[in-house]
Amino acid sequence: MPGYDSKPIREEIERAAQGINSSRELEEFKIKYLGRKGVLAQLTASIPQLAPSERAAFGKEINALKEKIALLVAEKQGSFAGSVSVSSKTPVDVTMPGIAQPVGRIHVLTQLIEEICDIFVRMGFLVMEGPEVESEYNNFTGLNIPLEHPSREAFDTFYLKRAPQDKERFLLRSQTSPVQVRAMKAYKPPLAVVAPGRVYRPDAVDASHSFMFHQIEGFMVDRGITFADLKGTLELFAKTVFGKDISMRFRPHFFPFTEPSAEVDISCIICKGKGCSVCGRKGWLEILGSGMIHPQVFRNVGYDPSRYTGFAFGMGVERIAMLRYGINDIRLFFENDARFLKEF
Amino acid sequence: MKVTYNWLKDFVEIAISPSALSEKLTMAGIEVKAVVENSGDSVFEIEVTSNRPDWLSIAGLAREVSAITGKRLKRHPDASPVLAKSRQHTEYAIRIEDKTDCPVYTARIIEGVKVAPSPAWLKERLEMVGCRSVNNIVDITNYVLFEMGEPLHAFDADRLQGPCVAVRRARSAEKLVTIDGQERNLSPGVLVITDEKKPVALAGIMGGKDTEVTAATGTVLLEAAIFNPLIVRRGRQLLGIQSEASYRFERSIDWASVDAASLRASAMIIEIAGGKLVQAKRSGSLKRASRSIPLAVDKASRVLGTDITPRQARSMLSSLGFGVKAIGSKGLKVTPPSYRADVKEDVDLIEEIARISGYTKIPTTLPGFIVQEAAVGISDPVRSIKKILVSLGLDEVITHSIVNRGILDGLWRGEGEVLELENPLNKEQDVLRPTLVPSLLGCVAYNLRQKQESIAIFEIAKTYARSGARLSEEYALAIALCGEKKIWHSGGCIQDKPGLLHLKGVIESLFARLGITGYKLAWNEQESIALFQMGSAVLGTLRTLEPALLERFEIKNRGVFVAELAVTELLRHRRVSRRFIPLPRYPAMNRDVSVTVKDSVPAGTLKDAIVRHGGSLLEEAEIIDFYTGKQIENGFKNITFSCRYRSAERTLTEEEVNPVHRAVTEALVREFQARIR
The missing domain is CATH 3.30.56.10 (Phenylalanyl-tRNA Synthetase; Chain B, domain 1)
Incomplete structure (x- = not known):
């Protein structure tokens, strides 16, 4: 076959390829040209019959055709990848497990923090964070908690070792309330902020105590903010988290940084207020502390207490998670057993 | 604190049941923790907030009950025992060293008492509120303390040398055996009552053993005073004791109750233990200016x-x-x-x-919506990083920020010093962690013990360190992979062991989603650690942990791969604004090249060469196959790249692509002695 012209066969191949509309046809096409007895195999088989001088050029032609076909097959295959080759009649053992894809989980505490913050963000609050290593001023004095006072007892605190160069003593914040002082010093009213984060108290660890836990602080300052607004805001929050059917009560309490102060209870979500072991037979569960921001806190941050009023509240995230999900041991949150994490 | 229903009724009319009263008290801010029936009375366990020391007495609570129920207080005429003539004619003196420590001190001397067990009613009431009965004199002082909130102390006057009582700071090396039999080492931080010679009581905290009232006592010196709350607080902190008295003095005492309580106790002593009041002494004034x-x-x-x-x-x-x-x-x-x-x-x-x-x-209203300029905080980007990692199949963990310094060995070579706690709970948790890695290893170890086979976890939390006077607190992201994973495919199931490249893949996906580009992963030979570098900045590290190190965490025969990244650095380099890149309009042409090269040739270098020679037509060069093993010579590996050529302006022809791809292939042969397969 002297002077073999590959053009006709090349054109034939391209035409054939264009007509392929299913993977079955593609398979036929592959067999026709690339199969053991296919067109290209026949051409290759004819090489020995050629004059030695022509063999190399002819071989090159065949290789070029092979490449061309492989390319066309690849392009076509791509166009019906996956779908067409599976027949609905192919039997499938549907009792085999589905092929699961790995799904990670956000930690239950993070989920709850995000959920709670989002409720307040919808009401116009901003999310802010403050440092965990704090000054005594921001954690205590600025919040109207005198350094030497029995009210400090409720806030046992970890201190950092003082280095010679330190101008003041640093501590691990025992509450998220220092964010109030920081935010109010940084911004002018009106201001509405939620501040989630880790807090620390030197409590020996047991099923209900942890030396590290999470709080969410919230506060709002403007002209004309009232205690009634505090009640309304927290009621909206509690009903969103615990359901519309709960009842709530605000009890007078004492916090140095609020006046009037209130502790907030919801009707027990287990016994619906009848009294059970979870609520200590009282029918009520304490969920947060709150109040109207003390004028002394305003003075400390340079706000005029005769112009502005505001409310503040703080809650323990672990406590709310334990109540809501029926978790009976606070240590579970920090052991991070994969089975625990996957439950939420 | 405990109070009883009947005792309250001595002071105020109560027309409601104990449980109704309990509810009312709770809703007025006196939280009733429990109500227990006890011999025909009800004992309330109440929580008194630190701002209301006036509620630490029956009389004070009765005032509150009167206000919240609208019922009248029962007025008792003030006790006023008559001053009688003394037989002994001993004049007692009171000396106060510093009126800021002790503004007022009163002493009443009662002669001729007969110390005996208390009458049953007195014993019973004290026991109901949790106070042990001692003898009639001591019980009366306690009774009045509970009733009126003013702590009193009775000394055996005959055992006071002087005869005098003085109030002063203790001297270093002074000692006192208190009524509980403990010897206390005193210091100038502690306020004491002394006689002429030595300390006889810890002021406002506890009496001394030597001068306590016993069966042999005939004359009593009854102390009623005001001590500075701070000095009582510091004293009891120094000595590590707390008493009903110190609890009240710390929270401050009603000045008006000092004399009334002393008189009431004197009258009760005379009535129950006999004797007569022979002296009433006072130092300091009880008058206080009223404020409005x-x-x-x-x-x-x-x-x-x-x-x-x-x-x-x-x-x-x-x-x-x-x-x-x-x-x-x-x-x-x-x-x-x-x-x-x-x-x-x-x-x-x-x-x-x-x-x-x-x-x-008070009604419930909603405040007006406050519109604020959104401050760009860190919580939103941190949240989005967590979402990306979870979508890659990792679980978020939350671990303790306070760790043991020892576990940092070999896991932290950062700059600065570790922050130490002044008052750690125990030696196992004494520093603030400068790295999250040890905590994640703890989690891995815990889960391996729980027979969890596949562990892929991350944490985003603060890390802390000090450099000079600066304390830094920065968010870090740590990731750990360990264990085996089952991977199903159409033909069955295979076990895959995650390795360093799995971890790299997680981070690459994270970076891609955050729009972080232009980083390099450099291998630090000396420390066997890979660094993610962005120019001169280090975004984080990636490493395979040494078995010896893992053994410290009781992880054996497992590979653990960890990465730690600086979140603020990631956020600094992330692409915040995005521009749409038009989708390609013209088809691409793919050409594969499969090369066999020496093991020592990094895949990245091969790829760099392909990109260099592929020119503007090369859209992407992707590794689609990799092989080392029996089919190939020892010390060599085979890598297949798929090169995608495309033009944004036209459909490429073979005539354009083939020469480029040939140049790429030849370059690999030339530069890396690659064999083309």
Whole structure:
């Protein structure tokens, strides 16, 4: 076959390829040209019959055709990848497990923090964070908690070792309330902020105590903010988290940084207020502390207490998670057993 | 604190049941934790907040009950035992070293007492409120403490040398055996009562053994005083003891109750233990200036969000014992009673009004929406990083920020010093972690013990360190992979062991989603650690942990791969704004090249060469196959790249692509002695 012209066969191949509309046809096409007895195999088989001088050029032609076909097959295959080759009649053992894809989980505490913050963000609050290593001023004095006072007892605190160069003593914040002082010093009213984060108290660890836990602080300052607004805001929050059917009560309490102060209870979500072991037979569960921001806190941050009023509240995230999900041991949150994490 | 229903009834009329009273007290801010029936009486366990020391007595609670139930207080005429002539004619003196430590000290001398067990009713009442009966004299001082809130102390006067009592700071190396039999080492931080020679009591905290009232006592010196709350607090902290007395002194005492309590106790002693009052001594004045606070009643309405009339305010405050005078039509001038030192400004009065009218009566309203300029905080980007990692199949963990310094060995070579706690809970948790890696290893170890086979976890939390005077607190992201994973495919199931490249893949996906580009992963030979570098900045590290190190965490025969990244650095380099890149309009042409090269040739270098030679037509070069093993010579590997050529302007022809791809192939052969397969 002297002077073999590959053009006709090349054109034939391209035409054939264009007509392929299913993977079955593609398979036929592959067999026709690339199969053991296919067109290209026949051409290759004819090489020995050629004059030695022509063999190399002819071989090159065949290789070029092979490449061309492989390319066309690849392009076509791509166009019906996956779908067409599976027949609905192919039997499938549907009792085999589905092929699961790995799904990670956000930690239950993070989920709850995000959920709670989002409720307040919808009401116009901003999310802010403050440092965990704090000054005594921001954690205590600025919040109207005198350094030497029995009210400090409720806030046992970890201190950092003082280095010679330190101008003041640093501590691990025992509450998220220092964010109030920081935010109010940084911004002018009106201001509405939620501040989630880790807090620390030197409590020996047991099923209900942890030396590290999470709080969410919230506060709002403007002209004309009232205690009634505090009640309304927290009621909206509690009903969103615990359901519309709960009842709530605000009890007078004492916090140095609020006046009037209130502790907030919801009707027990287990016994619906009848009294059970979870609520200590009282029918009520304490969920947060709150109040109207003390004028002394305003003075400390340079706000005029005769112009502005505001409310503040703080809650323990672990406590709310334990109540809501029926978790009976606070240590579970920090052991991070994969089975625990996957439950939420 | 414990109080009983019947004891309260001595002071106020109560027409409601114990459980109804308990509810009312709770809703007025005196939280009743439990009510227990006990021999025909009900004992209330109450929680008194630190601002209300006046509630630490039956009389004080009775005043509150009267205000919240509207029932009258039962007035008792003040006890006034007659002063009789002494047989011994010993004059006792009181000396106070510093009036700021002890503004007032009173002493009453009762001669000829007969110390004996208390009568049954007295014993019973004390026992109900959790106080052990000692003898009639001591029991009476305790009874009056519970009833009136003023702590008293009775000395055996005959054992006081002098005869005198003095109040002063203890001297270094002085000692005192207290009534509980413990020897206490004193220091100038502690205030003591002394006689002529030596300390006889810890002021406001506890009496001394040597001068306690015993069966042999005939004359009693009854102390009633005011001690500075701070000195009592420091003293009991120094000595590590707390008593009913110190608890009350720390929270401050009603000055007006000092004499009344002393008289009441004296009268009870004379009645129950006999004897007569022969001397009444006092040092310091009991008079205090009264303070008044102006209150604009409409401010109460403005703060509470409900209408309060001047008349209502007046009647509620009066019911609590405040003196109230009208100023104009809307103003009040309010004088708090002596026992309300906590009331300092108008908001304190507003709280009283809210409390007495009831928080329940205050309506619920929603505040107006506050529109604020959104401050760019870190919580939103941190949240998005967590979401990306979870979508890659990792679980978020939360671990303790306080760790043991020892576990940092070999896991932290950062700059600066570790922050140490002054008062750690125990030696196992003594520093703030400068890295999250040890905590994640703890989690891995825990889960391996729980027979979890596949562990892929991350944490985003603060890390802490000090450099000079600067304390840094920065968010870090740590990731750990360990264990085996089952991977299903159409033909069955295979076990895959995650390795360093799996971890790299997680981070690459994270970076891609955050739009972080242009980083390099460099291998630090010396430390066997890979660094993610962005110019001169290090975004984080990636490493395979040494078995020896893992053994410290009790992880054996497992590979653990960890990465730690600086979150603020990631956020600095992330692409915040995005531009749409038009989708390709013209088809691409793919050409594969499969090369066999020496093991030492990094895949990345091959790829760099392909990109260099592929020119503008090369859109992407991707590794689609990799092989080392029996089919190939030892010390060599085979890598297949798929090169995608495309033009944004036209459909490429083979005539354009083939020469480029040939150049790429030839370059690989030339530069890396690659064999083309």
